[in-house]
Amino acid sequence: MVPAAVEHPLQAFGNRVVNRIERNVNWRKLRTILVTAFLLSLIPATRYYQIDEPLLHWLRGPNHPDPLTLHLGGEFAENNLGSEQNADGSVTVRMIAEQYLFVPHCILVPAGVPVHLRITSADAVHSLAFIGTDIAVKASPGAVREAQLQFSNPGEYKTACREFCGAGHYAMRSALKVVPKEQFPVLSGDERGTCAAQ
Amino acid sequence: MRRNKRLIPQSSRSFYWRLRTAIILALALAAAFTATSILLHAGDGAAERIPSYVAWTPENIVAASSGNAFRGSLLAKRCDHCHGAEGFSSVGWTPNLAGMNTLAIWKQLQDFRSRKRTSRAMGPIAESLSARDVVDVVAYVSALPVFPDPQDNRVFPQAQADAAHSAIASRLITFGDGERGIPPCQACHGPVAYKVGVPSLMTQNGEYLLNQLEAFANRTRTNDINEPMRVIAGLLSEDERHAIAEYYGAGLGLQPAGAAGAK
Numbered sequence: 508m509v510p511a512a513v514e515h516p517l518q519a520f521g522n523r524v525v526n527r528i529e530r531n532v533n534w535r536k537l538r539t540i541l542v543t544a545f546l547l548s549l550i551p552a553t554r555y556y557q558i559d560e561p562l563l564h565w566l567r568g569p570n571h572p573d574p575l576t577l578h579l580g581g582e583f584a585e586n587n588l589g590s591e592q593n594a595d596g597s598v599t600v601r602m603i604a605e606q607y608l609f610v611p612h613c614i615l616v617p618a619g620v621p622v623h624l625r626i627t628s629a630d631a632v633h634s635l636a637f638i639g640t641d642i643a644v645k646a647s648p649g650a651v652r653e654a655q656l657q658f659s660n661p662g663e664y665k666t667a668c669r670e671f672c673g674a675g676h677y678a679m680r681s682a683l684k685v686v687p688k689e690q691f692p693v694l695s696g697d698e699r700g701t702c703a704a705q
Numbered sequence: 706m707r708r709n710k711r712l713i714p715q716s717s718r719s720f721y722w723r724l725r726t727a728i729i730l731a732l733a734l735a736a737a738f739t740a741t742s743i744l745l746h747a748g749d750g751a752a753e754r755i756p757s758y759v760a761w762t763p764e765n766i767v768a769a770s771s772g773n774a775f776r777g778s779l780l781a782k783r784c785d786h787c788h789g790a791e792g793f794s795s796v797g798w799t800p801n802l803a804g805m806n807t808l809a810i811w812k813q814l815q816d817f818r819s820r821k822r823t824s825r826a827m828g829p830i831a832e833s834l835s836a837r838d839v840v841d842v843v844a845y846v847s848a849l850p851v852f853p854d855p856q857d858n859r860v861f862p863q864a865q866a867d868a869a870h871s872a873i874a875s876r877l878i879t880f881g882d883g884e885r886g887i888p889p890c891q892a893c894h895g896p897v898a899y900k901v902g903v904p905s906l907m908t909q910n911g912e913y914l915l916n917q918l919e920a921f922a923n924r925t926r927t928n929d930i931n932e933p934m935r936v937i938a939g940l941l942s943e944d945e946r947h948a949i950a951e952y953y954g955a956g957l958g959l960q961p962a963g964a965a966g967a968k
Contacts, residue, residue, distance in 0.1 A: 585932065
């Protein structure tokens, strides 16, 4: 029996290879898809820092404040930092991590009450770690990280940065002071970011 | 049941017609979102405490560092009387400008203009400058060299009042105090590293530095973005503030990290 002549150079590898190569491709559709994907990929790559531009801001939602303009207003303006009592008795704590400080530097919270921690960064990536525990909340620029905490015992909890952030990283520490619930004062805007108010 | 009956006939529009329509729709939506967002955020900043209107966006950094130094040199004639012709002042409580970072001086002048930093002397002077004047003056002043000049009438460097302070200061400047959460000065103010818009302290007058540290600690000066200096100055003791100010005022900050006084 004479073997059939090889019609296509790739036929030597078997019919499956040839079939795959000869499959019809809608090049125009593929091109449209690739170009669209490329253009979409440019959106975050072009000026990620300008996320306060209205459309991107709307798309990303309220949990993405611009790290460069935190102080100009919004959730992380100076007077909003620190612990704030909510109507349901829980406490919201807002913090900024920056090189090389946690602001506010010391925070007063009541014991036995849910604490909603909201933290963002003004520059590099930081991590608010509670010393002696394995709890750490990462603080990234351009994003708000949330953590739900509840402290059962009063006392002072030392915190430190656990993500290398620069020359002063190892001195980046702060404290969180937990006081009994009945001692927790109603803090006004000016004294929220301090432990001195008792 | 008529399965093949379509309510909408299949479009015979071209691909590009659809693309164009999609783009127009997307633009219209974007315009609508923008308008809504602007309207929603219009009244946001009513009760907020803003330390400084300066933000270190790339636009601001480019604008602040693109001054004309020659034009600035003419405008800076009126700075000479207090800040010295060579950028070194003849009294301790007036800051030296030579060797200062461009962005740092620019920010302070902007804050003086917007009254976010108050000074009886600098307030009216800064207000009389236009935005372009500020940028030009800053370009000139930050280019002034920091070489010693025996014929210049300057107070810098000034001998330390108490040499024992030197060890405290050098430790804080080099290592900070981790236990209390005080970062080292030189991690932001040089020479180890600089944050954007942070002034170099290496050729600054001690008396001026002390006044500023106390102003930060008392919160009479509040124009630091995200309050780093208010926090740190508040954490330092009276003694440590004096030590740091004298150390820098004596020109010891010019030396490499902790070379002077470290025992």
